[in-house]
Each structure stands twice: as structure tokens, then as C-alpha cells.
Amino acid sequence: MALGRFLLSAVVLGRLAVGHPTSKVLLRRDGTDGDDIIIYDSAVAEPTRVPQVLLWVDSDGKPVETATEDVLLLPTSLALGHNLASAAKASVTAALSTQTLLFPTQAQASSTHGSETTAAAAPLPPPPAPESQKPPVPEPAEDSNASSQGSRTSLQASSTHGEPTAATVPDIPSPKESHHGTQSDQSGSNSAPPTSERYGISYAPYRADHQCKSKEEIECDLAHLAKQYSLVRIYGTDCNQVQNVYSGAKSHGMKLFVGIWDPDQVENEANIITSAINGDWDMIHTVSVGNELVNNGKATPEQVVSAVKSVRSTLREAGYKGPVVTVDTFVAAMAHPELCSASDYCAINAHAFFDKDVTASEAGQWLRKTVGGVKDALPSPKNIVVTETGWPMKGQRNGLAVPSLENQKAALSSIRQEFSSTPGDVILFSAFNDRWKENNAGTFNTEGFWGIIGASHCGQ
Structure with a gap:
């Protein structure tokens, strides 16, 4: 994906509500489109590969493209000083997740740890949440x-x-x-x-x-x-x-x-x-x-x-x-x-x-x-x-x-x-x-x- 776009990851099951991504530690995606999208998740006990709908947004938070890709969830214990390649080989496939996450691009991500850089989500405004079955109408x-x-x-x-x-x-x-x-x-x-x-x-x-x-x-x-x-x-x-x-x-x-x-x-x-x-x-x-x-x-x-x-x-x-x-x-x-x-x-x-x-x-x-x-x-x-x-x-x-x-x-x-x-x-x-x-x-x-x-x- 081109630089200057951000990735908002969310599995869409029925009507999706966009959440706040700041509670996750995320890996910067430096490679080509064929590389893994990796998320460090404290709730994951072992490397787990899941399909997710990925929503790309621009620097203003406006949605520009939707795609479905596999995401690799890794335990936070693997965040630093561990072999990601071996972790990926050990991964298992799970059902769809319901996380809502924001990936910073190379320009915004920290470079402290080289290719394994982790960063908190950039404070961009989320795109509009899909409407629920109940609109904002006044109570009679x-x-x-x-x-x-x-x-x-x-x-x-x-x-x-x-x-x-x-x-x-x-x-x-x-x-x-x-x-x-x-x-x-x-x-x-x-x-x-x-x-x-x-x-x-x-x-x-x-x-x-x-x-x-x-x-x-x-x-x-x-x-x-x-x-x-x-x-x-x-x-x-x-x-x-x-x-x-x-x-x-x-x-x-x-x-x-x-x-x-x-x-x-x-x-x-x-x-x-x-x-x-x-x-x-x-x-x-x-x-x-x-x-x-x-x-x-x-x-x-x-x-x-x-x-x-x-x-x-x-x-x-x-x-x-x-x-x-x-x-x-x-x-x-x-x-x-x-x-x-x-x-x-x-x-x-x-x-x-x-x-x-x-x-x-x-x-x-x-x-x-x-x-x-x-x-x-x-x-x-x-x-x-x-x-x-x-x-x-x-x-x-x-x-x-x-x-x-x-x-x-x-x-x-x-x-x-x-x-x-x-x-x-x-x-x-x-x-x-x-x-x-x-x-x-x-x-x-x-x-x-x-x-x-x-x-x-x-x-x-």
C-alpha cells in the first residue's frame, strides 16, 4: 500500500462500530504487500493468523479503500528480541476477530527498534461508524x-x-x-x-x-x-x-x-x-x-x-x-x-x-x-x-x-x-x-x- 495512507483494521460482522485503537501495541508495516501485517496482542497466547477486513484511510481519517487480508496476532512477549519468522511458522488459523486497530505508516512510526518497531496508534480521527438499526431521532x-x-x-x-x-x-x-x-x-x-x-x-x-x-x-x-x-x-x-x-x-x-x-x-x-x-x-x-x-x-x-x-x-x-x-x-x-x-x-x-x-x-x-x-x-x-x-x-x-x-x-x-x-x-x-x-x-x-x-x- 502507498505511503500516506493509514490502515484501520476491523472485521465487519453485520453493522460494525468503530472503536478506539489506542489500547493495542502495533507493528509498523515496512515491507511490501506480501508481508505479514503483525499485531502484538496481550490476549493472544500463541501466534494466531486471522482474516480481517482492512480499511485504509487517508491522513484525515477518510476511508479510501477496503481489502481483506490475513493478520498475524503475536503475544506481547514476542514484541522485542524474538524471531518473528519462527513465530509466523508456528501460527495457527482462527476465526474472524472483532478488533478495531490503527496502523501508522512508515512516516509516522517510531524507528527505535529497526524492522521490529512497535508504536501506539496515531491519534487520527476514526472514519464514521456504520449506522446501527436505530437512527438519532428524538424521543417522543x-x-x-x-x-x-x-x-x-x-x-x-x-x-x-x-x-x-x-x-x-x-x-x-x-x-x-x-x-x-x-x-x-x-x-x-x-x-x-x-x-x-x-x-x-x-x-x-x-x-x-x-x-x-x-x-x-x-x-x-x-x-x-x-x-x-x-x-x-x-x-x-x-x-x-x-x-x-x-x-x-x-x-x-x-x-x-x-x-x-x-x-x-x-x-x-x-x-x-x-x-x-x-x-x-x-x-x-x-x-x-x-x-x-x-x-x-x-x-x-x-x-x-x-x-x-x-x-x-x-x-x-x-x-x-x-x-x-x-x-x-x-x-x-x-x-x-x-x-x-x-x-x-x-x-x-x-x-x-x-x-x-x-x-x-x-x-x-x-x-x-x-x-x-x-x-x-x-x-x-x-x-x-x-x-x-x-x-x-x-x-x-x-x-x-x-x-x-x-x-x-x-x-x-x-x-x-x-x-x-x-x-x-x-x-x-x-x-x-x-x-x-x-x-x-x-x-x-x-x-x-x-x-x-x-x-x-x-x-x-
């Missing part, structure tokens, strides 16, 4: 006044806690004969509640101008979704969305997967949900606490587990007896199985598009193998529900993964075929193109183009 009055009495659980993450590292993530094995054996008939610690034999769909009630959709526009959207899906997943409580989506889902015979979004407002949002549902808990399939909080470095596993327990207790007192889970990426779930252990079933987001070696027609097989890998990482059997999976229709290619309308159809067909016997264990992402999101090179400029139906005709 009825939500802001619904704060609960009593204590509030906070998931404020310490800056010392980053994302799961590759050394703690096991490889994804080949699929077994069946990853969907007989599950418990009872809801609770091991299984999701039964649904009709149709897939779920994720939905965001926002307009392209970042404003909240009206109750009538949401009703219109759900009328279209109910023709193909039995479950609708939402992510937060702003825009009065719980009450509005609940009303539309009920009128069209759909179940509702509701979410608590804000890591500092979990108790408050739990009470907003309770108020909106008003005792009609049979409509609620699942309540989730957070979306990819650990993967994105917004909370530690311990904080998330504590929040799940707190929310479950609050909702049980309100009469809800169904599943309470936390949703995170499959990488985070494999690295921190306690997230699944604390949940009433294991809820993961997994997108084949972010694996550069997977074509659209292989998305279903990839997802099956991924689910199998998560199952093998859990300390005890637990049902796994894929809470996000899909394929973009527009954007930049990621190796063999190419976004297009034709490939989106091929990927969804592959997923539906692979999970045809258990459609209730899969929530597809997403209902409509989310034009309120901002695209960026970190996610191959696909952010707004995952909509299965395309653009919503019920309010833009």
Missing part, C-alpha cells in the same frame, strides 16, 4: 415521560474493555448431520417460543429523513410484511414504536420481538415495553437486551449478563413469562458463551456477506456451519435463533461476496432452503432499505441496501 413525549421508579441498570462500558479477540474464538466447524435436534417444548432456559412455520423479519420504523414513521405508515408496512412473515423484530422503544408496531402486528396476526436499545436505559425501556403491551404478553415472542453491545465494545459481557437478569426480573414482575435474551454477533457469542448462558435461548446475528470466501448461493450452508460452531462453543445445549441474516442488494464487493439484487435473491433462497424445517429459528435482515443510514467503506457501502422488499411504499 410519551416515551420520555414513561421512566420507571426505582433503580436504573447501566451498561456504560469501561474504556479498558474492547471487543472479543481472535484468540478466544474457536474455528467454525463443518456442519454436523443436524444442528436442529429435538428441542425442549417449554420456553425458558433452552428454547425459543414456537411460532408459525414462517420466517421472522427485522424492521426499523424510520423515514429517510430520520423522522419517525407514523402509526398509519407502520400499519401499511406491516400489512405487506404479514403476507410472508410471522414475526417482526424491532430494536428499541423510541418513536413510540413498541405500541405502534404492536398494534399493527396484532391486527395482522404477527408476533413481536421487542428490543431494549440504550445501554444506559434498560430499566426505563423495560417499563416502556410493559406500558405499551398493557398485559397482552401473548403477543411478545422475545424481549432482547441490547444488540451487539459486546461485539461493538459498548459493554462488557459481565455488564450485559447483569442487565439481562435485571430486565428479566422486572418483566417477570409485570407478568411476562417469555424469553429474555441478549443479541450479539456469532463471534461474540463464541468468544463469550456466558452471553448465551444468561439468555433464555442463544440469539446471534450472522451475515455471510462479510466472509470474503462465500458466494451468495452458499449463504445458507455458511449460516448452518456458523450455527453449528456456536453450538459447539456453548457449555450446555441450547437452542440458537439467528436474529439477523441477509444479503445486500447494492454496494461494493467483498471478495466472492458481491452485492446485487440477483445475489440477494440467491442468498435468501439458499438460507430459506437450508432452514426450511425450522424457519422460526431465523429472522431475516431486513424488511426495507434503510435509507436513513449513512454508507461507508467499512461495510462496503451497503448499509442502506439490505431491504428484502426494497424501498417501503408507506412513507419514505
